[in-house]
Amino acid sequence: MRLLRIFNKKVKFSSIRYYSVVRQGFEYVNEDDVNYFKSVLGERNVITDEEELAIVNTDWLKTMKGSSGVLLQPSCPSEVSKVLSYCNSRRLAVVPQGGNTGLVGGSVPIFDEIVLSTKRLNKILSLDPVTGILSCESGCILEALDNKAAEYDLMMPLDLGAKGSCHIGGNVATNAGGIRLLRYGNLHGSILGLEAVLANGERLDMMTTNKKDNTGYDLKHLFVGSEGTLGIITKVAVQCAQRPNSFHVAFLGLESFENVLKTVQSAKQSLNEILSSCEFMDDESMECVTKNLGLRLPIQRHPFYMLLETSGSSSYHDEEKLNDFLEKSFNSGVILDGTLTGEPSKIKDMWALRERIAEGLLRDGYCYKYDVSVPLSKFYDLVTDMRERLGSSVVRCCGYGHLGDGNLHLNLTGEIFDPDVFALIEPYVYERVGDWKGSISAEHGLGYKKRNYIHLSKSQSAISLMQQLKSLLDPNGILNPYKVLPSFK
Structure with missing residues (x-):
């Protein structure tokens, strides 16, 4: 049957x-x-x-x-x-x-x-309070792991808007980035070990918790970002970070993208070790969440916005550094407006303006989503370029993302999916990113939607080697077919 x-x-x-x-x-x-x-x-x-x-x-x-x-x-x-x-x-x-x-x-x-x-693979196996290493099964929800780590004054090095429902195994399989990659790096650095089940049912045990293990090929890295095409991750060992004692968030308004770039540079220099997030939103993004979700801006309207988060061991020290940075930026005219808070409820409200953009965009109708890495000098050019290219054929064209690591989220919305509009977007967006030597996927992976454009970010020799690895580990091709690797012509 x-x-x-x-x-x-x-x-x-x-x-x-x-x-x-x-x-x-x-x-x-x-x-x-x-x-x-x-x-x-x-x-x-x-x-x-x-x-x-x-x-x-x-x-x-x-x-x-x-x-x-x-x-x-x-x-x-x-x-x-x-x-x-x-x-x-x-x-x-x-x-x-x-x-x-x-x-x-x-x-x-x-x-x-x-x-x-x-x-149902949702067991926390161990958490060592001395080393900060957490071992668990792959179906554990990210937020639940962070709550467990908090009991030991630790935190997961990954934070996503979907943390209340995403699984750590999926995070690892897609090499998820998130809002604090600037501070804690990507999962290739945080995952110390994992277990994966291969296509033939063999369990590949790489569940080491050693921070230093220089013995042969580090096979776990093959599975971080492989999107379930090489094996199914069943266990992971994560290096947790020490949970900061203080958090502060500054929400800033700026007149030009040139001043946004100046603020990024000065923030990294002035805030240095306490800077944990550096996020960017344009006015169209904020108009989306205020109109579609009823959220309120804490400052006046401006063409561009930034959200800076600091975290450290001393609230007094961190606030002093932030105030000094903001005062210099205001006096120089780089920042026009801003507000600073260390109150948890206000921090949550400010982060909602950034993290709920994706939700707000869906209220427009259909959303064409693009997650790319581009040089900071070209970061906003893609948004302005697409506005000129599409004009009134879309409801909204906006850009936001993780400015601290060059990750732009370009989003275009329409009332419904329109094949003619789609044809104007793809492959044009990916080709522009390729021209700038960027990445067509910064943190979302390739999945099904992007697999045939991988050649714009990887050489043919690299793609061929990936295909050979896939054939070696999954000769019958049963694991997540039609994903990551391009179609054979």
Whole structure:
């Protein structure tokens, strides 16, 4: 029996919405397969109900949709191993899924691939208060891990707007960046060890907690950012950071992007070791959250805004450095307006203006989202360029992002998805980024939406080696097919 479901007819299937892709020669799930999965996972953890499947077949943005007829919910790595071994022998394609908060179509099926959820892999295994190393299973929610770390005056080195629902395994699989990468670096530096289950069911144990381990190839880095195409991450060991005693946030208004760049440079010089975030928003972004979500700006309207966060061990010391920096910036005319706070409730309100932009954009209708890294000298050029190119064919064109590490989020909205508008955006946006030697994906990954543009950021020799690694670790190609690597022509 072939299991196939159709969901939400308002959303076209992913296989035809962005570009046509042909289903590969995988087998279809039948009743014998379902019965085997039930014997391993228990009947209640093999889901075939249409309503439940509709959720895991659709991405957070409601722009991607698959037609999977089976959702599997293993509770331990050994169950993941048994499932993958079976699927590999049967050539059944599998999509690993955590919190399903991705933005590039990496966590949902393109056709009828089996969805394997990690939500029941949610055990915290250990937390060493001396070293600050936390070991856990991959289905743990990021915010829950941070709350656990807080009990020991520690914090997770990663902070995202989706922290209340995203899974640490998904964070690692996509090498998620977040708002404090400037201070704590990316996950390649924070992940000390991990366990992954390969396509053939083999459990690859790399769960070391040694900060220094110079013994052969560091294989865990293959899985950080691989988006579930090389193996399914089941455990991770994370180096937590010491939780600061004080936080301060400054919300600033500026007249020009030139002054934004001057502020970035002076903030890094003046605030140095206490600077934890340096965020940028244009006026169109702020107009979106104030109009669509009813949030209020703490200062007057300006063409550009910055949000600076400091964190350290001494509130007095940090506030003094911030005040000195702000006074010099105001006196020089670089900053026109601003407000500073150390009160937790006000800090939360200011961060909401930045973190809820993505939510506000969805209220416009359809959102074309782009996450790129570009030289700071070109950071805002892409936004102005696209405004001129698209004009009134879009509702909104705005730019915001992690200015401290050159990560721009370019967003364009329309009432509905328009193929003609889409054709004006892609591949033009990616080609412009490629011309500037930037990256077409700064932190969201490639997933399904960006995979055929990887050549604009990576050499052909590098892509060929990636394809060889994929063939070596997953010779039947069952793990998250149609993602990350380009289509064969």
